[in-house]
Amino acid sequence: MSVADPHTEPRPLSAAGKPLTSRGEATRGRILEAAEHVFADLGYHEASIVKITEHAGIGLGTFYLYFDGKQQVFEELVIDLNRRVRRSMAEAMAGATDRISAERAGFEGFFRFTAAHPALYRVVREAEFVSPETLRLHYMRIVEGYESGLRAAQADGDVDEALDPEVTAWALMGAGELIGMRYLLWERDAGGAPPAEMPASVVDDMARFIRNALSPRARTEGPA
Amino acid sequence: MSVADPHTEPRPLSAAGKPLTSRGEATRGRILEAAEHVFADLGYHEASIVKITEHAGIGLGTFYLYFDGKQQVFEELVIDLNRRVRRSMAEAMAGATDRISAERAGFEGFFRFTAAHPALYRVVREAEFVSPETLRLHYMRIVEGYESGLRAAQADGDVDEALDPEVTAWALMGAGELIGMRYLLWERDAGGAPPAEMPASVVDDMARFIRNALSPRARTEGPA
Numbered sequence: 147m148s149v150a151d152p153h154t155e156p157r158p159l160s161a162a163g164k165p166l167t168s169r170g171e172a173t174r175g176r177i178l179e180a181a182e183h184v185f186a187d188l189g190y191h192e193a194s195i196v197k198i199t200e201h202a203g204i205g206l207g208t209f210y211l212y213f214d215g216k217q218q219v220f221e222e223l224v225i226d227l228n229r230r231v232r233r234s235m236a237e238a239m240a241g242a243t244d245r246i247s248a249e250r251a252g253f254e255g256f257f258r259f260t261a262a263h264p265a266l267y268r269v270v271r272e273a274e275f276v277s278p279e280t281l282r283l284h285y286m287r288i289v290e291g292y293e294s295g296l297r298a299a300q301a302d303g304d305v306d307e308a309l310d311p312e313v314t315a316w317a318l319m320g321a322g323e324l325i326g327m328r329y330l331l332w333e334r335d336a337g338g339a340p341p342a343e344m345p346a347s348v349v350d351d352m353a354r355f356i357r358n359a360l361s362p363r364a365r366t367e368g369p370a
Numbered sequence: 371m372s373v374a375d376p377h378t379e380p381r382p383l384s385a386a387g388k389p390l391t392s393r394g395e396a397t398r399g400r401i402l403e404a405a406e407h408v409f410a411d412l413g414y415h416e417a418s419i420v421k422i423t424e425h426a427g428i429g430l431g432t433f434y435l436y437f438d439g440k441q442q443v444f445e446e447l448v449i450d451l452n453r454r455v456r457r458s459m460a461e462a463m464a465g466a467t468d469r470i471s472a473e474r475a476g477f478e479g480f481f482r483f484t485a486a487h488p489a490l491y492r493v494v495r496e497a498e499f500v501s502p503e504t505l506r507l508h509y510m511r512i513v514e515g516y517e518s519g520l521r522a523a524q525a526d527g528d529v530d531e532a533l534d535p536e537v538t539a540w541a542l543m544g545a546g547e548l549i550g551m552r553y554l555l556w557e558r559d560a561g562g563a564p565p566a567e568m569p570a571s572v573v574d575d576m577a578r579f580i581r582n583a584l585s586p587r588a589r590t591e592g593p594a
Contacts, residue, residue, distance in 0.1 A: 189499055191415055268498070268499075271495050271498055271499075272499070274492070274495050275413055275492075275495075275496070282556070285548075285551075285552070306582060308578055309575070309578060309579060309582070310575035310578075313549065313553075313572055313575035313576055313579065314575070314579055316545070316548045316549050316552050316553075317545035317548070317549060317576065317579050318545070319544075319548055320543075320544035320545045320546070320547050320548030320549065321540070321541035321542070321544040321545050322544070323544050323547075323548065324509075324540045324541070324543055324544030324547065325537065325540050325541060325544065327509075328509070328540050329537075329540075332506065348537055351533070351534035351537035351538070352537055352541065354532055354533060354534075355533060355537065355538055355541050355583055356583075358530060358533070358582060358583045358584070358585075358587055359579055359580075359582045359583035360582070361582075361587075363582055363585075363587065
């Protein structure tokens, strides 16, 4: 799994379009963190700016220095979660020495972020209804980096060149999404225990599946 | 892809728990069809029983012969869509002569149903918020049949026995879900044209990915 470098993306602005001071960025981050909890707990319809500002411990006026309203803070939250999940994946992959280890590490980074931020799934799914454009942006930003990573690995001979890198990127992202839902979020909901981790055996099983799917394969079976 | 036979599942009952006549089943089906349109167009919060009965051309009293209320008709709609998408997959797979053709045919059945019933995605995603138990039921019913099909194919030597059939079933279901979203629903939304079909090239690319992932592989690369 390969992802665009989230460090090179534009920095956030104030509601008036001005660059933020580092203190301003910290306050904006605090609002987004509160929004993550409020939207995940209550859903978009029940959530309100007042509940977000109460959770963040700031005044309503401060909120409006950074965001125009509920829809905008929701969209910025999706973009922020997207940037952070990609960073978690990129950091996990940094030490990998070959393609298959990198794939595995990328998904470990994804699952680690999901365990710490279960809001990711709820918020992204609600984006389908609240802001379809932001939902698309979320998926496209992950897929674009993934796809270019697969192309590079094909050029190096590490990934089967018969695979279409775009369709393959969507397939693997979907696999990771449902495996995260099933073995992380559902188990966590069932337990009521402290944050679950993805069981190592599931990561092993997934890595075996991905290795099979991606590795160059001797074409003795005839055309696909 | 293998799916439990939807024909053997219990038949629906009236709100009072009585078996339905064939005329009753037709009316119930008409209500579910109206519910599919209303929930997909408006979402759960904006949908109402009155809008469903208006769309179905029946009276309010008739609705309550079949369903207790909005939550129940929503849950029954998810169960009904689930049953029908599995039937579409099972019918598509009926003529397949080998495992890889069966996989491909199963996904073609899934995409065909999705093209005809784009509500499937919206309703299932909203189930995450409206009725998490029904969401789980939807996924579990698809995965259970899929998993047992993979186990049988492993016993026949048609699927790599190193793969875990449960994790593999979730991985492939996730792949199909996101590929359906990207290449069918998003294209359809963009075009505003008559119902899109999944492009054959995408099905080919997906089949190649699945073939790689599942086929028994000579283990010359060392352990996974």
